[in-house]
Amino acid sequence: xxxxxxxxxxxxxxxxxxxxxxxxxxxxxxxxxxxxxxxxxxxxxxxxxxxxxxxxxxxxxxxxxxxxxxxxxxxxxxxxxxxxxxxxxxxxxxxxxxxxxxxxxxxxxxxxxxxxxxxxxxxxxxxxxxxxxxxxxxxxxxxxxxxxxxxxxxxxxxxxxxxxxxxxxxxxxxxxxxxxxxxxxxxxxxxxxxxxxxxxxxxxxxxxxxxxxxxxxxxxxxxxxxxxxxxxxxxxxxxxxxxxxxxxxxxxxxxxxxxx
Amino acid sequence: xxxxxxxxxxxxxxxxxxxxxxxxxxxxxxxxxxxxxxxxxxxxxxxxxxxxxxxxxxxxxxxxxxxxxxxxxxxxxxxxxxxxxxxxxxxxxxxxxxxxxxxxxxxxxxxxxxxxxxxxxxxxxxxxxxxxxxxxxxxxxxxxxxxxxxxxxxxxxxxxxxxxxxxxxxxxxxxxxxxxxxxxxxxxxxxxxxxxxxxxxxxxxxxxxxxxxxxxxxxxxxxxxx
Numbered sequence: 182x183x184x185x186x187x188x189x190x191x192x193x194x195x196x197x198x199x200x201x202x203x204x205x206x207x208x209x210x211x212x213x214x215x216x217x218x219x220x221x222x223x224x225x226x227x228x229x230x231x232x233x234x235x236x237x238x239x240x241x242x243x244x245x246x247x248x249x250x251x252x253x254x255x256x257x258x259x260x261x262x263x264x265x266x267x268x269x270x271x272x273x274x275x276x277x278x279x280x281x282x283x284x285x286x287x288x289x290x291x292x293x294x295x296x297x298x299x300x301x302x303x304x305x306x307x308x309x310x311x312x313x314x315x316x317x318x319x320x321x322x323x324x325x326x327x328x329x330x331x332x333x334x335x336x337x338x339x340x341x342x343x344x345x346x347x348x349x350x351x352x353x354x355x356x357x358x359x360x361x362x363x364x365x366x367x368x369x370x371x372x373x374x375x376x377x378x379x380x381x382x383x384x385x386x387x388x389x390x391x392x393x394x395x396x397x398x399x400x401x402x403x404x405x406x407x408x409x410x411x412x413x414x415x416x417x418x419x420x421x422x423x424x425x426x427x428x429x430x431x432x433x434x435x436x437x438x439x440x441x
Numbered sequence: 442x443x444x445x446x447x448x449x450x451x452x453x454x455x456x457x458x459x460x461x462x463x464x465x466x467x468x469x470x471x472x473x474x475x476x477x478x479x480x481x482x483x484x485x486x487x488x489x490x491x492x493x494x495x496x497x498x499x500x501x502x503x504x505x506x507x508x509x510x511x512x513x514x515x516x517x518x519x520x521x522x523x524x525x526x527x528x529x530x531x532x533x534x535x536x537x538x539x540x541x542x543x544x545x546x547x548x549x550x551x552x553x554x555x556x557x558x559x560x561x562x563x564x565x566x567x568x569x570x571x572x573x574x575x576x577x578x579x580x581x582x583x584x585x586x587x588x589x590x591x592x593x594x595x596x597x598x599x600x601x602x603x604x605x606x607x608x609x610x611x612x613x614x615x616x617x618x619x620x621x622x623x624x625x626x627x628x629x630x631x632x633x634x635x636x637x638x639x640x641x642x643x644x645x646x647x648x649x650x651x652x653x654x655x656x657x658x659x660x661x662x663x664x665x666x667x
Contacts, residue, residue, distance in 0.1 A: 263538040263540075289536060294535055362526075363527070363531040403531070404455065406625070425631045426631070432457070432630075
């Protein structure tokens, strides 16, 4: 493997993995040994090794979400040893490497836990609740016509940066998973802030925040206690400032919008 | 539901109610503490008894008393509604959790701390507020005027070691409740700014520790020195 450390010794691990047949069958933690794990492997590659073993034994492989394996798509999840996306800060599970674990470790792997994220199978949860919140208002209306010039609407650099930071949310759901209340406030706030900060988002500004917060409540997410766990566990570093901006948007919209 | 009830039954709306009532209750703590500092006056309780008589009979105070009760009721009611909702939002808990890696203990245990404070409040009201307000105290004459001797009740109560212990433990719970709650209340109202938030957080910590230390000093003073 290119760039691998020749001194890195393979590790033997014990995994406790949540196994659940389907949405309606109760699940349980099942213990599996995994031998010869390279410290250069990503966490997902380590699970691939486990699944190859299981397939050879004729057992059902562990289902888990993954796609780009580059830390940008937001598909991978996993609650690893009591932390969303594992023990490292600012990283997705696919970018978590086995060098952060030691030979002989026992690793507990659970799915995101939230009423709004029902378990499909094993470690795969249904995160479409976040899509429905997005559909409730996380868009802008653009009239068709000629392509506008890129610099036609002046946007101060500081505002553009804040909007971009909010827009880096990859919708992975780690904020919900890490929050003791399974609250989706950090996710919703990133989406609301991103659009409220920019001129293009002003048209639907008030209705957007009202509808997105209403959908968030309908989906059964909890309320925000300002523990800060979400931002601490967010793989892309979405700031708590967004949650405060969401509240300002919400208060202003409720006080002044035409929606009665 | 109309827009108003929709707003205040949403999760953010309920937190706004928690925040405003919480800050209002903080302002009550200041008034309550300033009045009670008269207990440290070495005059056999004359100043304190005159003050408590004023508090029990003044019209404005009686009106504010109703607002205060409403403040407590809304704070407690929304806390219960939100806690139930938050529990329901995660029906199956994690087998392994390491929340200490991402948040403070007090921020995760506001409900527990609040419950300790509520139990304390009931004991406290039963012992002092109910007799002072509805009768049941001995009389005392100060400068030819008859007053109810609340000071005597304070002295008797705080000579019981377990009663003092309840007070001190409750003030520790209140301090932790406020250390998270004070600054959190500002965040809930969306009031954060690079310039002011560090001050609000620092002041909140200072406020929580000083107010609770001063309250806890009262029973300790009576137990050891009176």
